[in-house]
Amino acid sequence: MITTVVKADLPVDESLVIRKMRLAPAQGGGSKRISIVTGIHGDELEGQYVCYRLSGYLQEHAQNLQGTVDIYPALNPFGIDSITRGIPAFDLDMNRIFPGNTEGDMNEYLAAEILKDIIGSDLVFDIHASNIFLTEVPQIRINELHEAKLVPFAREANVDFIWIHGANTVLESTFAYSLNAVGTPTLVVEMGVGMRITQAYGEQLFRGILHLMKQMGIWTGEDYVVKKPVISSKPEDVCFLNASASGIFLKNREHGEHLEHGDLIGRIVNPLTGMIINEIKAPVSGWLFTIREYPVVNEGSLIGRILRC
Amino acid sequence: MERKTIFQIRALYRDDFRVTGFSFGHGERAVCIVGSMRGNENQQLYCCAELVRKLKALEEKGCIREGREILVIPCVNPYSMNIKKRFWSIDNTDINRMFPGYSEGETTQRIAGGVFEAIKDYTYGLQFASFYMPGRFVPHIRIMKTGFEDVELAKKFGFPYVVLHTPRPFDTATLNYNWQIWETRAFSVYTTTTERIDRVSARQAVEAVLSFLQKQGIVDYSGFEGYVSKVVSTEEMVSVRNRRAGFFEGKANAGEYVRKGQLLACIVDCYEGMVVDQIYAPLEGTLLFSHAEPKVYENTAVYKIIPETEDW
Numbered sequence: 039m040i041t042t043v044v045k046a047d048l049p050v051d052e053s054l055v056i057r058k059m060r061l062a063p064a065q066g067g068g069s070k071r072i073s074i075v076t077g078i079h080g081d082e083l084e085g086q087y088v089c090y091r092l093s094g095y096l097q098e099h100a101q102n103l104q105g106t107v108d109i110y111p112a113l114n115p116f117g118i119d120s121i122t123r124g125i126p127a128f129d130l131d132m133n134r135i136f137p138g139n140t141e142g143d144m145n146e147y148l149a150a151e152i153l154k155d156i157i158g159s160d161l162v163f164d165i166h167a168s169n170i171f172l173t174e175v176p177q178i179r180i181n182e183l184h185e186a187k188l189v190p191f192a193r194e195a196n197v198d199f200i201w202i203h204g205a206n207t208v209l210e211s212t213f214a215y216s217l218n219a220v221g222t223p224t225l226v227v228e229m230g231v232g233m234r235i236t237q238a239y240g241e242q243l244f245r246g247i248l249h250l251m252k253q254m255g256i257w258t259g260e261d262y263v264v265k266k267p268v269i270s271s272k273p274e275d276v277c278f279l280n281a282s283a284s285g286i287f288l289k290n291r292e293h294g295e296h297l298e299h300g301d302l303i304g305r306i307v308n309p310l311t312g313m314i315i316n317e318i319k320a321p322v323s324g325w326l327f328t329i330r331e332y333p334v335v336n337e338g339s340l341i342g343r344i345l346r347c
Numbered sequence: 348m349e350r351k352t353i354f355q356i357r358a359l360y361r362d363d364f365r366v367t368g369f370s371f372g373h374g375e376r377a378v379c380i381v382g383s384m385r386g387n388e389n390q391q392l393y394c395c396a397e398l399v400r401k402l403k404a405l406e407e408k409g410c411i412r413e414g415r416e417i418l419v420i421p422c423v424n425p426y427s428m429n430i431k432k433r434f435w436s437i438d439n440t441d442i443n444r445m446f447p448g449y450s451e452g453e454t455t456q457r458i459a460g461g462v463f464e465a466i467k468d469y470t471y472g473l474q475f476a477s478f479y480m481p482g483r484f485v486p487h488i489r490i491m492k493t494g495f496e497d498v499e500l501a502k503k504f505g506f507p508y509v510v511l512h513t514p515r516p517f518d519t520a521t522l523n524y525n526w527q528i529w530e531t532r533a534f535s536v537y538t539t540t541t542e543r544i545d546r547v548s549a550r551q552a553v554e555a556v557l558s559f560l561q562k563q564g565i566v567d568y569s570g571f572e573g574y575v576s577k578v579v580s581t582e583e584m585v586s587v588r589n590r591r592a593g594f595f596e597g598k599a600n601a602g603e604y605v606r607k608g609q610l611l612a613c614i615v616d617c618y619e620g621m622v623v624d625q626i627y628a629p630l631e632g633t634l635l636f637s638h639a640e641p642k643v644y645e646n647t648a649v650y651k652i653i654p655e656t657e658d659w
Contacts, residue, residue, distance in 0.1 A: 050617045050618070142646075143647055143648060144646050169438070171438065211517055283357065286359065310360075337356045338455075
């Protein structure tokens, strides 16, 4: 059943409507609820595939559903429609306005109503796709404050990597933090790249979600064997690579590859002079779990991340 | 006056990215004044240009006090200003959400870090700031409640209001917040506008800054004496919201004193022209902020009122 989560009228003959698909057993069933959320950033589309697969598959196998599945494919419909990361017209990052305010401006009101609808879920997936600049292996990022509660879920989600990071005051305005802070466990998934859909990653997460649903007693249908993720909780384990000069980045390696110290990851070149400005070599041995996809770089632009191992 | 490059990045096809500063006088790092950080902050840039002009004249007359250095950085983000984009040209990040910055980090972290390194040791820090909501303000000084704020000092600008603001999580990465944490006495100066230049309020702001510098013994200047400032916190302000979306027809502007029940604005249907909402003042007071866009979304804070109080 498709329902309206929140609606606001716009000035010229249009309403902003955020919808969800609720799938639940026709009669009876358990009381558990899982919510699948994506589209906070309008340029991150990887979650669209996951929502599409879950919605279609669960309707096809409705007899195996023993709890409630809520699917929210577009928290920022304007952003998705206009290829805009933030909220168009406001130049606001939607993932910095939570928990919102029911008495606040339109966007704060939307944020508050969205949270109100989701709070109480037994598990929430907040699916992102890094951004248009970087490609990521499927991973779950967890604030250290919520590590104990979330890691057991994340281990079963069929991702390659769990990154437990330090607390950061700025991140307290995010959707996931706001839910975790009130006791609704929320996993932040980052996978693939902005403005594209990597179907293999979408399929991987789809299977992970079904597996978790099975473990939670929401699903009695087919189960999948999930990957054992690499888990990192020490800040010093992750090595950040930043561009030392502005130019065009040409990558030599792909995300997910293992690197030895000194391996060439890519070059920053100047098409005007035909010269190589900089060769980027692995400063440590490890796993390249993030790589830059967008070729134009400024000095400082993130080129990749390596997990030391 | 010495013109100097505070921070620089080489670009591929554009001219180098430069943050330029203008210093006046020599000695102790007395005050740093920062202008636009976002590509639409024309008024903030204009205020700094006026300030540079005035300080240059004061320096030539020997009116910068001995042993005091003043630094003005009119623009931290010329790249975005020149292409009329609000945030950073490639990744749309906001430099004023990157402080104190990080010299080994991403581009805007490096810019924030490079600028902050150059300005963190000044006794006073002033930033010509803008608000994300489109509208007009009564000129005021805004300070964050960090435990280091100095309200009495803020009154010395002589603006009608000093606004005390409780920081939200994202405020902790702003210049003002970090200046305070690094023990610079930091103030945000709000004039009436952001994109459009309002010469009258720019002049008022520049006079207020020079008056403050005079009171702190940094320059010799006689000009604007200003108001006895009223201190209000953002929690005390009353937001007035429209219930319906449509054309916004304002009947009152920032700075006006309004009575309870006074009509402030009408919302007009964008297709049929009829009034669909009327907005009345819920209480007596002064309008600190008024919406200034042709259209408005529903439930927008179109006015902010500072309530009338007995001590005023």
